[in-house]
Amino acid sequence: MKYTEEHEWLDLDGDVVTVGITAHAAEQLGDVVFVELPDIGTSVTRDDEIVVIESVKAASDILAPIDGEVVEVNEVLVEEPGKVNDDPEGDAWFFKLKIEDASTMDDYMDEAAYKAFIAD
Amino acid sequence: MPVRSDKGNSGILNTGKDGPLDEELKHTPLYDLHVELGAKMVPFAGYEMPVQYPAGVMAEHKHTRTKAGLFDVSHMGQVVLRARDPDDAALALETLVPVDVLGLAEGRQRYGYFTNEDGGIEDDLMIANRGDHLFVVVNAACKDADLARMRAALEPEITVKLIRNRGLLALQGPAAVEVLAEHHPGVRDMRFMDVETLPIAGAECWVSRSGYTGEDGFEISVPEAATADLARALLAHEDVNPIGLGARDSLRLEAALCLYGHDIDSATSPVDAGLTWAIQKVRREGGARAGGFPGAERLLTAMAEGPARKRVGLLPDGRAPMREGVQLFASKEADRPIGQVTSGGFGPTIGAPVAMGYVSADLAVPGTALFGDVRGKRLPVTVATLPFVAPGFKR
Incomplete structure (x- = not known):
């Protein structure tokens, strides 16, 4: 598992990476009330804003962590956005990206580094 | 995860850490209690x-x-206006607000607002007749300006005193009356907008049956030294939980109560805002004390002409919230906005x-289908009757 400074977690399986937000981010956001997901088949470039997530407090974006193509999205979150608060690092993943260059995963933090990052 | 619009938090997810808060920030008498309860400050x-x-x-x-719910509203401005003859204080305040202050009975409270020469709203406030003085409560962000305004217009005949040594609590919700009645049964007999001085938890409290949530409830001015004890005593009841500014905002929005600086401001006419109910007959055209407040002519003319635009409720058809600043359009293709979201x-x-x-007034009829521009997309939204929730006031 890898982590971004934007509080996303990335789980690589073969050439597909699953992306969600961390428990820390979900807690800071507060109750999530709206999720807008990208279309399947969308080609994305790193740092593209591809998900909109709104909590009772504010609207935020989730950025594409790596270049790739959206191959799956978690439609359940559209109907039940509160799942993001219930299980952010499990069932409430947002999208899966098929990536070409898995080495870009090395740009991101491991769990220990992320824990240090949020404790800072 | 960049935060797009940031209301009520400090953009925490931009940095991943809590930035140090400005050292200049003031604390209410409940600061330690908030921290102890795990509040996000x-x-x-x-x-x-x-x-x-x-x-x-x-x-x-x-x-x-x-x-x-128990709210700390000690940041709001509590001001006492006093004159040798209480009627003089009432008449003096009437030069700043379009409210019938003279006709406000002892032990009663009224909503009002300071107007400006353009007929806009400088702040909204509560005015209570507490017998030998008037007690007014103004918004925290406008406190200094309101005080300066009242001092300039009313002194020296009227003394204008900012009360610095009292906290202010709001206890709101259907259980509020029975919770407070355990401390003083007299609160059961208070009607909506009644004010009384009552000993509660050993302190002299100035209690009004009012609030900012659309629910029944009370606002309690309490000596500073007794504020935390009273808050703890109320929170000790199983029905009472502490409530922060986030929920205060969503509660007042569902109740269609205006937030100064957002739904109303110095460029907003009370006519457009639908707040002329706060101007009693005696201060209107043909009344015994008609006008006599800043912008009276413009405001009374606007009342006669009717609003060009109106404050309305808006229910987005989808799940995407439409936040302050969202532009509203009559159709998906229209070039020009016909309004915008303020809360x-x-x-x-x-x-x-x-x-x-x-x-615009012609599109203000409940049921009118409009579109709101959310992140570049025109999403359907329907004009709705306000308030969104039925008020629970005890009339």
Whole structure:
């Protein structure tokens, strides 16, 4: 598992990476009330804003962590956005990206580094 | 995860850490209690205030609607106006507000607002007749300006005193009356907008049956030294939870209560805002004390002509909240906006996004289909009757 400074977690399986937000981010956001997901088949470039997530407090974006193509999205979150608060690092993943260059995963933090990052 | 619009928090997710709060920020008498209760503290109108407790905005909101919530509103400005003859204080205040202050009976409170020469609103306030003096409560962000305004217009004949040594609590929700009655049964007999001086938890409290949530409840001015003890005594009741500014905002939005600086401001006419009910007959055209407040002519003319735009309720058809600043259009293709959202978010009691905003008067009829521009997309939204939730006031 890898982590971004934007509080996303990335789980690589073969050439597909699953992306969600961390428990820390979900807690800071507060109750999530709206999720807008990208279309399947969308080609994305790193740092593209591809998900909109709104909590009772504010609207935020989730950025594409790596270049790739959206191959799956978690439609359940559209109907039940509160799942993001219930299980952010499990069932409430947002999208899966098929990536070409898995080495870009090395740009991101491991769990220990992320824990240090949020404790800072 | 960049934060797009940031209301009520300090952009925490931009940095991943809590930035140090400005050292200049003031604390209310409940600061230590908020921290002890695990509140997330944010800067608000010069104070460090709780935006939410661990329960979170959604749970705090629902708790207030079903049981009782305790709010710290000690940041608001409490001001006493005193004259040798109390009627003089009432008449003097009438030069600043379009409200019938002279006709306000002892032990009663009224909503009002300071107007400006353009007929706009400088701040909104509560005015209470406490017998030998008037007690007014103004918004925290406008406190200094309001004080200066009252001092300039009323002194030296009227003494204008900012009360610095009292906290202010709001106990709101259907269970509020029975909770407070355990401390003083007299509160059961108070009607909506009654004010009384009552000993509660050993302190002299100035109590009004009013609030900012759309629920029955009380606002309690309490000596500073007794504020934390009273808050703890109220929180000791199983029906009472602490509620932060986040839920205060969603509660007042569902109740269609205006937030100064958002739904009303110095460029907003009370006519457009639908607040002329606060101008009693005696201050209107043909009344015994008609006009006599800043911008009276413009305001009374606007009342006669009717509004060009109106404050309305807005229910987005989808799940996407329409927040402050969202532009409203009559159609998907229209070039020019016909209005905009001034307050918007998720309404936990409604279970859907809710908003208030201004639209041109011809499009203000409930049921009118409009479009809001959210992130470049025109999303459908319907004009709705306000308030979104039925008020629980005890008339």
